[in-house]
Amino acid sequence: MKKTFKIGGIHPDDSKISSNAAVEQMPVGAEVCISMAQHLGAPATPVVSVGDKVKVGQVIGEPAGFISGFVHASASGTVKAVEPRPDILGNPVPHVVITVEGDEWEEGIVLANDPVPVPELSREEIIDRIRRAGVVGLGGASFPTHVKLNPPKEKKAEVLILNGTECEPFITSDDRLMRERPTGILTGAAIIMKALGVDLCYVGIEENKPEAIASMTEAAKNCSGIVIVKLAKKYPQGGEKQLIDAITGRQVPSGALPIDVGAVVQNVATAYAVYEAVCKNKPLISNIVTISGHSLASQHNYEVRIGTPVSSILEYAGVTLGDNVKVLSGGPMMGRCVSNPGATTVKANGAFTILTESETKRGVESACIRCAKCAAACPMGLEPWLLSRLFRAGDRNDELEKERVFDCIECGCCQFTCPANIPLLDSIRLGKADVMKIIRSRAK
């Protein structure tokens, strides 16, 4: 039996058509517009003013709380504006706009591509460097990495798990990173292991990425305590709880955190960012972005400076958007629709997927035939048909809570699999919001 998680899951067409597109550097544009809300938690406070000259890697936003993060200039030039601008979803967020002039970097940042050995640092020094480099979880949640590496005293990490599953269809940025820069990822892993005080690290990679498995396995020969684990292809294996289950067989209980079963999960791209932060003194100012879609003439992986407009990346990739297409930030299962392509990239943007209307059209809803495919597909062991029915009946929040609507990770397996085209996840999301309101009012 191939390793995978035990409950539910689906097998969507993985559409990894961009896997052979090697990472290309996308040139910096005339302007970058950098969001202050690139991490979970409070947005950073801008510390530059209009007219200031900034260098690449210079701090332009400082954390506004414990769960917050540093933000750095991704290009050198003059600050043109510090103001709220709509993000890709259309929500206004504070941004720092820089008119790009030259490519001048902060001192002390190592720009050479050659591997740099890990400096002798204490655990606290490592975590501080990661924090000062503005590293956040690049798997999608953007949780500040330094917080995750600082578990509460009474909880002990036993194992680090690197997430190289990339189970979302279309996306190949992690695949390319693992193929092209395995040593950096594993050096980052070793640094995180030191910070956590663990001597075991598993890297989970799905079997549809044989080249990544080969290159990571080869690189891991020089590392002690790092094991590359080949996993079956099944969505949503990249879910934190599913990945821990697949690799260790431990299931994080409802409402608990991975650390409660001794695990800390980091994305491979996060580990690479940690390597650059600690060994090269380089803050997180760029990321690898997949541009993919069956309707596109060519597929791409670009290393893009943070704060680049989505429209510029699409233009660079030769994509002309027609009417009635979907541009997704992320993949087709959990990605969010870009409503404002003029907005700019943030740290956690790993892909933009373009779907045509026919690829993404929702079918007409019909009656539930109680086939239970949704329940069989749910990786959390929930009954989506029941949750959706309770929500639609109205005023059944107690039952929704009892049926553990909060365990839903919004992976979309239920809705994907429903033969009656019932918008199960739409209802469940709304149900979660209702129950959340009740829990909040109870706490008061």
Place this chain on the structure above:
Amino acid sequence: MSKLLISPSPHVHSVHSTRSLMRDVLIALCPAVIVSILLYGLPFVLILAVSIGASVLTEYLIERYILGRESTVSDFSAAVTGCLLALNLPPCAPWWIAVVGSVFAIGVVKMTFGGLGQNIFNPAIAARVFLLVSFPVIMTDWAVPDAFSGATPLGAIAEGGAAPVPGFKELFLYKVGGSAGEASALALLAGFVYLLVRRVITVTIPVAVLGTVAVFSGILHIVNPELYTGPLFNLFNGGLLLGAIFMATDYVTSPMTVKGQIIFGAGIGLITMLIRYFGAYPEGVSFAILIMNCTVPLINKYCKPRRFGEVRK
């Protein structure tokens, strides 16, 4: 600027639809239907056509003219009911029996509860039982007119008129007598494999039904072989395979978790054997399925899936 589409995730959907699932069930029924046509000829073709036609028409008329809503006959569920009903009738029953059965199945058992997805009982099975208690003579008249029985291609291949010896052929390939769909275990099993491959159903319910029948009859057969027929005879005779594969697995009227499906299937197997051994009727599959259909809401309430992270008790 181009107009972009906006919606919440997920943005793609599997290839399954209600229509595709029902179409797969119809395809899976094809081997059994073909065997019956070869064995029984035109009388069965008539029964099949009338059953499907009357089922679909009943659903269409009720939805359009009584409920005043869009018709859903294009989802093929009424066609599946019609096809299953035909396979549950004596192959040469009068055509009007098929009409009465179809109207009852769709009009009473399915539509009065709200249509697809809402009914408690499997419509085809309920209609068969309705016909059995209303027209007992017709419904147990397995006679096949000579003119047709002699003329069917498969019949012609069979050894010329010799008294049939119960053996591999009768048990597995085909036999004349019984409901139309009971003729060939092989054809039904071929349909089963198709449904599994297409992921329309899982093995749980059929295995639970057949396993229970095999174990229960096996034990009693060992205790008293004179009185109780053995597992092989019970598995391959009567409507058990047809019921276990195609009727007990009806989504709407079966439980939604594996645990519940095991209880449901075991219940059907047990009740079937109790009726066969101790009941007044020679066959009990239909009654067993109907009885277990009643328990489904209760089973669904108490058999929850194992939640992620829940400790096994």
